Amino acid sequence: MAYSFMDQMYDSIAKIIKPKVSVLSDLIAKKNNDRLKIIDRVKIPQSCLKDMRMEINNALKMGYIDEDLEYIYINAKGIYAVENERGRFSTEDFIDFINKKYFDLLVKKHKPLNDRRKLILFFLISIRAYSSESSLKLSRGNEILDTIKEYLKVCSTLLIEIEVINKGNFIAEMEEKGNETEHLVSNLMRHAEDIQMATEQIFKCPGNNQYYVDISEEGKVDLQKMAFLFHKIANKKLSCEEIEKISAFCNRMSRESMFTVYADIDNHIFKELKYNNAVKEALEEHNIVYYG
Numbered sequence: 001m002a003y004s005f006m007d008q009m010y011d012s013i014a015k016i017i018k019p020k021v022s023v024l025s026d027l028i029a030k031k032n033n034d035r036l037k038i039i040d041r042v043k044i045p046q047s048c049l050k051d052m053r054m055e056i057n058n059a060l061k062m063g064y065i066d067e068d069l070e071y072i073y074i075n076a077k078g079i080y081a082v083e084n085e086r087g088r089f090s091t092e093d094f095i096d097f098i099n100k101k102y103f104d105l106l107v108k109k110h111k112p113l114n115d116r117r118k119l120i121l122f123f124l125i126s127i128r129a130y131s132s133e134s135s136l137k138l139s140r141g142n143e144i145l146d147t148i149k150e151y152l153k154v155c156s157t158l159l160i161e162i163e164v165i166n167k168g169n170f171i172a173e174m175e176e177k178g179n180e181t182e183h184l185v186s187n188l189m190r191h192a193e194d195i196q197m198a199t200e201q202i203f204k205c206p207g208n209n210q211y212y213v214d215i216s217e218e219g220k221v222d223l224q225k226m227a228f229l230f231h232k233i234a235n236k237k238l239s240c241e242e243i244e245k246i247s248a249f250c251n252r253m254s255r256e257s258m259f260t261v262y263a264d265i266d267n268h269i270f271k272e273l274k275y276n277n278a279v280k281e282a283l284e285e286h287n288i289v290y291y292g
Contacts, residue, residue, distance in 0.1 A: 002082045003055045005044055006064060009074040010082040012042035022088055024079045025097045043071040108197045115165040118233045120192050121203065122164075123155045124213050125229060125279065126253040127261050128270035130221060132204070135212035136261060138186050145183045147260050151253065152185070158249050162242050164234050199232060219269055226282035227289055237291035238283055247280035 002010075010023060016038055019026040027035050049056060049072065056072060059065045064078035083089035113121070129136045138145060152171060159165040174184050182190075189211055195203040202225055204214050215225040230238075238246070254271065262268040 002064070002078070002085045003052070003059055005049055005052065005055070005072065006059065006074055006078050006082055009042045009044060010079060013038055013074075013079070016041070021093060021097060022083050022090075024076060024083060024089070025094055027076075027079070029097075029101060039073055039075070043073045045071055105197075108194065109200075111198060112235065113195070113198060113232055115159075116170060116188065117192060117195050117198070118165055119152060119156055119159060120189065120195065120211075121199070121213065121229055122159060122233050123152055124203075124211060125226065126155060126250040127151070127257045128250075128254050128268075128275065129212040129261075130216040130270050131214065132206070132210070132212060134262065134268045134270050135204075135210045136189075137263070138183075138189060138209035138211075140263065142183055144260060145185045148185050148257075149183075151257055151260075152188075155253070158246070159233075162234075162238070162245065164236075199229060202229060216270075221270075221275065221278045221282075223278065223282045223285050224289070226278065227285040230283055230286040231290045234286070237287055243280060243283040243287075246283060247277075250279045251276050 013023050013027070017023065017026050017030075027038065030038070046067070046069070056065070056067070059072075059078070060067065062077075062081070064075065064081050066073045066075055080089060124136060127136065128134060136148075138148075149171070156165065156169070156171060160167055171184070171188075174188070186209065189205070189209070192203070192211075193205055196205070199213075202214050203211075205211050213225075213229060215222045215229070258268060258271050259265060262271075265271065
């Protein structure tokens, strides 16, 4: 049984989000902070419900609402109760929604990478972050992050030149918006977890602001894995000129960035000259495997 105060909060949410299927499914689809802001926005003061203590207690017992000293808040179970009572909730439709939103593995695996994800992968390749020992670690202060941001801009310019990403400068857009609590680089990388599924788990983010591409074993670079990453980044056959340009760029980026990116440079084995041909060979492999 849904109580009048539950109906009131439900209707207020419906006015805000204008649900396509149901309030519950549309709320679940939203980002966590956005969802909680909406729930908080429709809360009802306890002072307005002084004569409904018994009903509030019953709703609390049923798990339909939450309360603190000042307000009551509707929750997912309460929203379901309202929709079920109104005949607006279909279990089959809801399961279809959950399936498409959270269980559609093939869509997530084969979804093309957007420009931000392409830039992140290319940057990790260019600085030779090929293992957990040689990984990008972002917990080293804003001065280091500022330098990494400039490296990302340079990588972005190269990818625009070879027409792999669009000309829109999303890094500049992120700088304009600003974020007082988090550096742009940390924010960019933190929202990149979905790359793991799109890259067969080659992209790694094990925690503690650490990122790398898992394309080496015992110091040997797996060219097929790198070729697969370039396929995800470029999504086209590359010309001989483009291969030479990318290879030279990555070798230069590796040299210029290694002392900034890697605090323990002695254990960064991929700085050695013997790895200079890895990118070029992987790009050639990419053309053969994916474009014949």
